[in-house]
Amino acid sequence: MLDVLISALTQGLIYALLCYGLLISYKILDFPDLTVDGSFPLGAAVTALLITNGVHPLLTLPVAMLAGALAGLATGLIHVCLKVRDLLAGIITMTALFSIDLKIAGSNLPIPRGVDTLFTLPALDALLGSVSLSGKKLIVSFVIALLFKFLLDLYFRTGSGMLLRAAGDNPVLVTSLAKSEGKAKILGLVLSNSLVALCGAVVCQEQRSFSSTMGTGQMVLGLASVIIGLTVFKKLSFVKLTTAALVGSILYKFCIQAAILAGLDPSLLKLITAVLFLAILAVGSFERRRKGGGARA
Amino acid sequence: MKNQMKKIFSLLAAAILLLSSLALFSCEKTLPVIGINQYAQHPSLDNCRTGFLAGLAEAGLTEGKDFSVDVQNAGADDNLNAQIASTFASKNAALMVGIATPSAMACFNAAEEKDIPVVFIAVTDPAAASLTEGNVTGTSDRLPVTAQLELIRKLQPDAKTIGILYTLSEPNSVSAIAEYKEKAPSYGFTIEAVGVAAQSEVPLATDSLIAKKVDCFSNLTDNGVVDVLDSILEKTNAAGIPVYGSEVEQVKKGCVASAGIDYYKLGIQTGKLAARILRREAKAADIPFEAVTEYEIYLNETACGELDVSVPADVAASAVKADA
Structure with a gap:
């Protein structure tokens, strides 16, 4: 029983990285970024390739983030410089990334048990002693999720972070400050996709494999998690956005786990996600109407 | 503000309770559970599954008496595939069965910690999928x-x-x-x-x-x-x-x-192999995978x-x- 909770919690913590990424693109920039479905497996492909070639598991993370950043940069440049619509810019990069991911990894690539991952580092054994593997996975993912939450919180307080937030809320203000709204958008996409690729990298190490289709539906999954989190904490202004994303991610994975445990037909799972998603949005919109407010979800 | 915090906590608590009750409910059976993770829904893989169950029966094991089965289909979704496998492991399945390579890999990865034996069906190249070492065995559907x-x-x-x-x-x-x-x-x-x-x-x-x-x-x-x-x-x-x-x-x-290959026969062959593991006559780690020769x-x-x-x-x- 406890195992089931730990496993769902671990998944939620790992996917929190994806949710931070979507928090930036969707919530802060108001940019529906489909690059995610390509940058997630990109991070995984890079990691699988490096780690099977003997690179240290920790070192693969910054490389994966860099790869994700480049993907975000591509979408940003396509959108800002070529004036391609946001949704299309993301689709173009995502489509290109599908081939690139396959070229990087060859084909679907397993990481053999003999190869150490983030979760089986010898240093962890020394530190945690006899903690079980699922315990280690929980601790490592907890540390990573919190670390990046605090880093993001810090970043949002810097000048660049403030500008990023303004670019989504009030582009006029950004322009009046003599700053380029385009540059802020590109920066946001770079940051967002590097987090998404990082998530792909950690997932790849956790499940010890890269598969070319692992990115499918990640954008919607992340979006659903972020919106769950934001809805739950809607009335609490003191709760940070990153906290909302983190909790949303965990709640989402709990829901999926409950559905699997209940023996739900997996082919219906996506439909249920969509209905859940719609219900949350509908409740939010209903409440706003009752209060007469006009804020968007 | 206090009320809102209460609301949120009760929501969280409700989610956890729901999950716990579901988990408890599904853990009620004391029979050894065989978790079958089938990667996608198509006739060859369906034949693997029905053949596997027939193979267990041929080996003298009866469903509902000697074991119970938890069949899940990943619908070719890799995220779901991983989560199904980890759910089997969390529920302490006695044996995990992966049908097709991605499912076999997911089961083997999830089974690592508890050293749950994994049996695969229809993996073309077990070596390339890193399924040759560890507490794992099965049948390969390498093409003739x-x-x-x-x-x-x-x-x-x-x-x-x-x-x-x-x-x-x-x-x-x-x-x-x-x-x-x-x-x-x-x-x-x-x-x-x-x-x-x-x-x-x-x-x-x-x-x-x-x-x-x-x-x-x-x-x-x-x-x-x-x-x-x-x-x-x-x-x-x-x-x-x-x-x-x-x-x-x-x-x-x-x-x-x-x-x-006749995937139904491949399933039967694998079912018999799994019966040996369930009866503790042999360990999955000690049985090399079997390729189809016929x-x-x-x-x-x-x-x-x-x-x-x-x-x-x-x-x-x-x-x-x-x-x-």
Whole structure:
């Protein structure tokens, strides 16, 4: 029983990285970024390739983030410089990334048990002693999720972070400050996709494999998690956005786990996600109407 | 503010309670649970599953008395696949069964910590999937490429090129293509292989092979391609090109013939193997994986007739008829 909770919690913590990424693109920039479905497996492909070639598991993370950043940069440049619509810019990069991911990894690539991952580092054994593997996975993912939450919180307080937030809320203000709204958008996409690729990298190490289709539906999954989190904490202004994303991610994975445990037909799972998603949005919109407010979800 | 915090906490608590009750409910049975993770819904994999259960029964184990089964289908979704496997592990399954390579890999990864034995069915290349070391065993559905080439030579004595469609991301297909290319010259064939990145590209790839005037198509056990076999056959039949399948279900659909595997039998073989592990007669770690050594020649005489493929008497006599 406890195992089931730990496993769902671990998944939620790992996917929190994806949710931070979507928090930036969707919530802060108001940019529906489909690059995610390509940058997630990109991070995984890079990691699988490096780690099977003997690179240290920790070192693969910054490389994966860099790869994700480049993907975000591509979408940003396509959108800002070529004036391609946001949704299309993301689709173009995502489509290109599908081939690139396959070229990087060859084909679907397993990481053999003999190869150490983030979760089986010898240093962890020394530190945690006899903690079980699922315990280690929980601790490592907890540390990573919190670390990046605090880093993001810090970043949002810097000048660049403030500008990023303004670019989504009030582009006029950004322009009046003599700053380029385009540059802020590109920066946001770079940051967002590097987090998404990082998530792909950690997932790849956790499940010890890269598969070319692992990115499918990640954008919607992340979006659903972020919106769950934001809805739950809607009335609490003191709760940070990153906290909302983190909790949303965990709640989402709990829901999926409950559905699997209940023996739900997996082919219906996506439909249920969509209905859940719609219900949350509908409740939010209903409440706003009752209060007469006009804020968007 | 306080009230809102309360609300949130009660929501969280409710979610956790719901999860706990569900988990407790499903853990009620004390029988050893066999968690079966089937990667996708198609006839070959369904045959693996039903064959596996039949194999357990043949070995004398009764469902509901000796074990209970938890069957999950990942619907070809890799995230769901991983989560199904980890759920099996969390629920302390006595044995995990992965049908098709991605599911086998997910089960093996999830089983690591508790050292739950894993049995796989229909993994073409267990070594490439890192499924040869550890508490894992199973059956491989490696294609009888040589037999298939011999069969094509007998049915089409003048054929020169064989067209093959495959999905770039499937390691089993990549290794099968390599084997085809290596063995084809000794039978006087050249291979025209076209890889697709996504299933939606299969129709275009089919057209391109037809345009290259290949003498026939030969199928692999490629999930992406086999799924849309009907649309391929529609085009090849119109062009008068015979297609050779990789197992019996494809021949039933309209391929002319196949030197292939019977996945139901493969399932039975795996079921018997699993029974030994469940009875603790052997450990999965100590049983090497078993490759299929027996294959059958399947023949669809209707399709052969329509495409003017003349079947030599010796082939016709030894083949299993698999008309739709």
